[in-house]
Amino acid sequence: MIYLDHAAATPVSAKALKAMEPYFxxxxxxxxxxxxxxxxxxxxxxxxxxxxxxxxxxxGTDLVITxxxxxxxNLAFTAVAQHNxxxxxxxxxxxxxxxxxxxxxxxxxxxxxxxSSGLINLNDLxxxxxxxxxxxxxxxxxxxxxxxxxxxxxxxxxxxxxIDRYKRGIKKPLYLHSxxxxxxxxxxxxxxxxxxxxxxxxxxxxxxxxxxGALYVSHxxxxxxxxxxxxxxxxxxxxxENVPGVIGFATAAKEAKExxxxxxxxxxxxxxxxxxxxxxxxxxxxxxxLDNFIVLCYNGVDAERLIYLLEDREIYVATGAACAxxxxxxxxxxxxxxxxxxxxxxxxxxxxGETNTAEQIHEAARIINETVAAERKRING
Amino acid sequence: MIYLDHAAATPVSAKALKAMEPYFxxxxxxxxxxxxxxxxxxxxxxxxxxxxxxxxxxxGTDLVITxxxxxxxNLAFTAVAQHNxxxxxxxxxxxxxxxxxxxxxxxxxxxxxxxSSGLINLNDLxxxxxxxxxxxxxxxxxxxxxxxxxxxxxxxxxxxxxIDRYKRGIKKPLYLHSxxxxxxxxxxxxxxxxxxxxxxxxxxxxxxxxxxGALYVSHxxxxxxxxxxxxxxxxxxxxxENVPGVIGFATAAKEAKExxxxxxxxxxxxxxxxxxxxxxxxxxxxxxxLDNFIVLCYNGVDAERLIYLLEDREIYVATGAACAxxxxxxxxxxxxxxxxxxxxxxxxxxxxGETNTAEQIHEAARIINETVAAERKRING
Numbered sequence: 001m002i003y004l005d006h007a008a009a010t011p012v013s014a015k016a017l018k019a020m021e022p023y024f025x026x027x028x029x030x031x032x033x034x035x036x037x038x039x040x041x042x043x044x045x046x047x048x049x050x051x052x053x054x055x056x057x058x059x060g061t062d063l064v065i066t067x068x069x070x071x072x073x074n075l076a077f078t079a080v081a082q083h084n085x086x087x088x089x090x091x092x093x094x095x096x097x098x099x100x101x102x103x104x105x106x107x108x109x110x111x112x113x114x115x116s117s118g119l120i121n122l123n124d125l126x127x128x129x130x131x132x133x134x135x136x137x138x139x140x141x142x143x144x145x146x147x148x149x150x151x152x153x154x155x156x157x158x159x160x161x162x163i164d165r166y167k168r169g170i171k172k173p174l175y176l177h178s179x180x181x182x183x184x185x186x187x188x189x190x191x192x193x194x195x196x197x198x199x200x201x202x203x204x205x206x207x208x209x210x211x212x213g214a215l216y217v218s219h220x221x222x223x224x225x226x227x228x229x230x231x232x233x234x235x236x237x238x239x240x241e242n243v244p245g246v247i248g249f250a251t252a253a254k255e256a257k258e259x260x261x262x263x264x265x266x267x268x269x270x271x272x273x274x275x276x277x278x279x280x281x282x283x284x285x286x287x288x289x290l291d292n293f294i295v296l297c298y299n300g301v302d303a304e305r306l307i308y309l310l311e312d313r314e315i316y317v318a319t320g321a322a323c324a325x326x327x328x329x330x331x332x333x334x335x336x337x338x339x340x341x342x343x344x345x346x347x348x349x350x351x352x353g354e355t356n357t358a359e360q361i362h363e364a365a366r367i368i369n370e371t372v373a374a375e376r377k378r379i380n381g
Numbered sequence: 382m383i384y385l386d387h388a389a390a391t392p393v394s395a396k397a398l399k400a401m402e403p404y405f406x407x408x409x410x411x412x413x414x415x416x417x418x419x420x421x422x423x424x425x426x427x428x429x430x431x432x433x434x435x436x437x438x439x440x441g442t443d444l445v446i447t448x449x450x451x452x453x454x455n456l457a458f459t460a461v462a463q464h465n466x467x468x469x470x471x472x473x474x475x476x477x478x479x480x481x482x483x484x485x486x487x488x489x490x491x492x493x494x495x496x497s498s499g500l501i502n503l504n505d506l507x508x509x510x511x512x513x514x515x516x517x518x519x520x521x522x523x524x525x526x527x528x529x530x531x532x533x534x535x536x537x538x539x540x541x542x543x544i545d546r547y548k549r550g551i552k553k554p555l556y557l558h559s560x561x562x563x564x565x566x567x568x569x570x571x572x573x574x575x576x577x578x579x580x581x582x583x584x585x586x587x588x589x590x591x592x593x594g595a596l597y598v599s600h601x602x603x604x605x606x607x608x609x610x611x612x613x614x615x616x617x618x619x620x621x622e623n624v625p626g627v628i629g630f631a632t633a634a635k636e637a638k639e640x641x642x643x644x645x646x647x648x649x650x651x652x653x654x655x656x657x658x659x660x661x662x663x664x665x666x667x668x669x670x671l672d673n674f675i676v677l678c679y680n681g682v683d684a685e686r687l688i689y690l691l692e693d694r695e696i697y698v699a700t701g702a703a704c705a706x707x708x709x710x711x712x713x714x715x716x717x718x719x720x721x722x723x724x725x726x727x728x729x730x731x732x733x734g735e736t737n738t739a740e741q742i743h744e745a746a747r748i749i750n751e752t753v754a755a756e757r758k759r760i761n762g
Contacts, residue, residue, distance in 0.1 A: 001418075008419075009411035009621070017405050024398050024590065030390035033699060034685070035692040037382075038389075067448035067592065070610040070620035099610030099619060106609060204621055209405065211448065211592050211623030226607050228487060229451040229480030238480060239451035240390070240585055242592030304415070311416040318414060 002315045002360045006205075006292060006353030007143060007182060012248060013207040013354075019251040020209065023244040031241050032230065045243050048250035049214075055253040056180070056199060056216055057190035063214045064223075064236045065246055069181040069202035070099035071226065072215035073137075075236070076177040076198045077103045078224040080135050085172040089132040093120055095333045097143050100179055104137060112138070116338045118147035119288055120154065129161055131170055140180040140187065140194070144333040144349060145285040146293025148187065151178055155195025175221055181205050181213070185256035186264065186290045197221050201253075203245065207354060208252030212245035267291035267352045270361045274350070277365025280372060284339070284347060292352040297339070301346045301375050309371045315364055318349045383696045383741045387586075387673060387734030388524060388563060393629060394588040394735075400632040401590065404625040412622050413611065426624050429631035433595055436634040437561070437580060438571035444595045445604075445617045446627055450562040450583035451480035452607065453596035454518075456617070457558040457579045458484045459605040461516050466553040469515040474501055476714045478524050481560055485518060493519070497719045499528035500669055501535065510542055512551055521561040521568065521575070525714040525730060526666040527674025529568065532559055536576025556602055562586050562594070566637035567645065567671045578602050582634075584626065588735060589633030593626035648672035648733045651742045655731070658746025661753060665720070665728060673733040678720070682727045682756050687749075690756065694748045699730045 012020075023041070031042035049060030066072045080088045090109035092100055095118065113124040120138055129136070136158065141148050158176050165172065180189060181202040191199055198221060203212040217223060217236075229238030268291050275283065275294065284295040298306070303319045310317055319331070334344045352361075393401075404422070412423035430441030447453045461469045471490035473481055476499065494505040501519055510517070517539065522529050539557050546553065561570060562583040572580055579602060584593040598604060598617075610619030649672050656664065656675065665676040679687070684700045691698055700712070715725045733742075 005411070005414060005416075008414050009409055011407070011409040012405040014406070024393040025395070026392070028390055028392040029697075030386070033386060033389050033697070034688050035386075035697045037697065067452075067623070068620040071448075071608050073610070074608040097610070098612070099608070102609035102619075209625065210621055211626050227452050227455040227480070228483035229454070229478070231479070238483070239449045240591055242448070242590075244590065245592050307415050316410075316414070316416045316418065 002364045003355050004315065004317045004350040004352065004364065006355070007146075007349065007351035008318055009210075010205060010207045010353060011355065012209050013252055013255060015255060016208050016248040016251040020244040020248040023247055027243070031243060032232070041243055045241055045246055048246045051250035052201070052214055052246070052253045053216070055184060055189070055257050056201065057192055058216050062216050062218065064217060064233045065241070066213045066215060066237060067211050067242075068204065068213040069097075069179065069200050070213075072200040072202075072213045073097070073099040073179055074103050075215050075223060075226055076137070076200065077107060077135065078226065079175050079177075079198070079221055080107050087132050088134040088172075089130060090135045090137070091125070091128055091133060092137040093139060093149070094336045095142050095144070095147070096137060096139055097179060097181070100137050100139070101332075112136075114147075114336050117287060118142060118145045118285065118333075118337050120149050122150075122153060122157065125154065126157060129157075129174075131165070131172065133174060134172060135175045135177060137177040137179070139182075140178045140189070140199075141183040141290050142333060143182050144331060145295055145337070146182065146290035146351075147285060148183070148288050148290060149178075151176075151194045151196065159195070173220075182290065184253065185260065186267075186292060188260060191216055191218070203249035203252060206252045206256045209245050209248040212242060212249045214249070263354070264291045270352050270356055270358060273358060273361045274365055277362060277369070279369050280376075282343075284334070284337075294350040294352070296348050296350065297343050298346045298348070298372050299342065300379065301372060303346050303348050305375065306348060306371060309375065310368065313367045313371070315367055318351070319347060383745045384736050385696065385698045385731040385733065385745065387736070388527075388730065388732035389699055390591075391586060391588045391734060392736065393590050394633055394636060396636060397589050397629040397632040401625040401629040404628055408624070412624060413613070422624055426622055426627055429627045430595075432631035433582070433627070433634045434597070436565060436570070436638050437582065437597055438573055439597050443597050443599065445598060445614045446622070447594045447596060447618060448592050448623075449585065449594040450478075450560065450581050451594075453581040453583075453594045454478070454480040454558075454560055455484050456596050456604060456607055457518065457581065458488060458516065459607065460556055460558075460579070460602055461488050468513045469553075470511060470513040471516045471518070472506070472509055472514060473518040474520060474530070475717045476523050476525070476528070477518060477520055478560060478562070481518050481520070482713075493517075495528075495717050498668060499523060499526045499666065499714075499718050501530050503531075503534060503538065506535065507538060510538075510555075512546070512553065514555060515553060516556045516558060518558040518560070520563075521559045521570070521580075522564040522671050523714060524563050525712060526676055526718070527563065527671035527732075528666060529564070529669050529671060530559075532557075532575045532577065540576070554601075563671065565634065566641065567648075567673060569641060572597055572599070584630035584633060587633045587637045590626050590629040593623060593630045595630070644735070645672045651733050651737055651739060654739060654742045655746055658743060658750070660750050661757075663724075665715070665718075675731040675733070677729050677731065678724050679727045679729070679753050680723065681760065682753060684727050684729050686756065687729060687752060690752045691749065694752070696745055696748055699732070700728060
């Protein structure tokens with residue numbers, strides 16, 4: 001098997017799994033219980049939150065643990081319509097993941113355009129910010145292209161606007177939220193340096209367990225809980241804590257930081273091998289992209305057919321986001337960067353990861369070349 | 382260690398943990414991905430949902446998987462304010478868990494009173510139902526007392542009202558929701574027999590993993606998603622599926638059904654041993670209670686002190702719901718059944734479970750007697 005879809009899912013690392021194990025059947029206590037073994041579990045849980053937070057330059061108390069990135073993104077948008085400073089407006093990048101797009105649209109959000117590079121159109125951003133804008137959501141790295149957005153530049157624009165609002169006596173807050181689900185093990189993330197007020201991170205994308213994510217929330221940002229109940233996570237996310245999940249996430253986050261440079265170098269090397277080995281493609285995500293993302297277009301070929309043909313050779317690739325692909329929708333991301341229907345239909349997303357070796361990538365290039373050549377021959381008769 | 386707090390948390394069973402294991406690092410694929418190994422994971426996930434649903438007499442397609450009982454309870458209440466049949470009213474039992482109480486109160490819900498037995502006051506229920514009532518939430522078994530509510534009787538009352546509404550041309554739906562988190566491994570549950578429209582179940586209370594629960598939703602009930610995104614769970618709960626969690630939940634649910642009668646007999650026997658061994662207590666939950674719930678009152682003694690004294694002897698018990706206890710609040714459940722402050726302060730909740738043996742229970746009775754006697758001696762000088 002050659003797995004080239006690490007943006008869709010990653011296996012849980014051996015270390016993360018080992019760290020989780022005691023918390024299933026031995027240290028299983030409810031962290032809210034009053035006796036010592038439960039308090040120890042609660043302390044382990046808080047320590048794990050600290051570890052996760054440290055991976056983005058924050059403290060554990062700045063995090064709200066969620067069931068994943070989708071819930072974290074949804075929670076971030078509860079910042080809207082909190083105060084009584086009149087109508088709240090929301091802006092989001094048009095290439096965001098559905099978990100941002102859908103909730104932004106629920107709040108009547110306006111889309112910020114991207115350039116053909118996939119990067120945010122900063123002029124469009126500036127034009128669309130009004131005195132009513134309360135929340136701007138721009139992912140750190142796109143989930144279909146891996147495009148890394150210039151968040152610090154976005155934050156600088158927001159800072160200027162906040163200063164101007166202050167001068168004019170406008171009290172409405174302006175928050176920057178970023179979905180960093182795809183980036184935690186590929187970029188050196190620091191919330192202060194990025195200038196974000198909220199940041200979404202995910203365990204399942206960084207070799208931690210599924211069903212766990214977190215939202216970093218800076219001081220002063222007021223959110224509303226999506227679920228009410230026992231008051232866990234400072235009342236922002238009730239429900240008995242998923243202790244093994246958080247322990248696994250913390251271990252994965254720590255590993256991600258430790259191996260960041262090594263992994264980036266590895267993925268750069270593998271990407272070079274792949275791109276020099278492959279034939280007859282157009283590279284879509286040329287610049288400003290995560291080291292493990294390769295989006296290729298095979299003009300005139302149906303990428304969905306390629307997926308099935310490659311599956312027979314035990315090579316697993318994607319056409320776009322797994323959740324969008326399963327609904328048979330045309331990628332809104334590839335549309336946004338100006339690809340035509342034929343290009344979109346011929347686009348493959350290959351995302352490298354820890355399961356890959358150089359040998360595998362040589363082999364993958366050979367088999368993909370064969371498969372595309374056979375398919376082109378079949379089509380052209 | 383003698384663990385007597387199985388209502389707060391249960392260890393993951395060996396079978397459940399074993400069933401989950403392959404899905405962490407081997408069958409880790411995103412169920413929404415297009416290639417065969419991912420589709421196999423999606424099929425395993427759906428089969429697991431079927432297994433969970435079968436444990437309550439339903440089909441997998443009737444379930445919405447959530448991150449736990451709290452989220453499931455919150456999701457159930459989205460049934461309110463869905464249609465345009467005028468104002469929606471909500472009723473809930475006053476002894477419900479915070480995850481029902483808090484969300485019911487957000488919707489302006491009115492509390493249905495309980496009798497001193499802890500059972501629902503059916504007359505109060507009848508009085509409070511109006512033509513505006515849309516949702517009634519009554520737990521199957523209470524989380525502090527184990528009181529089993531006569532849900533079929535509640536459902537019969539609701540049925541009469543629905544017939545009457547139909548005759549009078551009133552189109553507003555009337556739904557019965559029940560939180561059955563505490564009961565899935567202690568009662569033979571069947572949604573049709575109970576007459577519920579929605580039912581909350583939880584993995585963490587039945588020797589499955591934490592961070593997983595489900596809401597059974599009967600046909601025709603319209604809900605709104607708490608989180609938007611990739612459209613998983615028929616659009617009602619977006620986010621990459623927690624596959625290992627659901628597999629573990631399914632295994633635990635299957636075991637719960639298989640061992641139901643054996644476990645009930647075991648807990649009845651252990652309860653008898655405990656109650657005949659203990660001295661100087663008042664039994665609070667005398668009747669209509671789950672076989673593993675024992676709520677005792679030691680008049681004049683501070684139960685919170687008892688918890689710490691018993692902790693030294695490695696006996697772990699609770700005063701009430703773990704989440705309420707951690708906030709130092711007086712139990713709303715014990716208040717509702719008419720206990721005075723002194724009785725509430727002296728109340729212990731002991732919940733038996735699979736980790737317990739007869740030998741342990743004899744030992745626990747002896748140590749609790751010693752501890753209470755020493756404490757009474759200390760107080761009375």
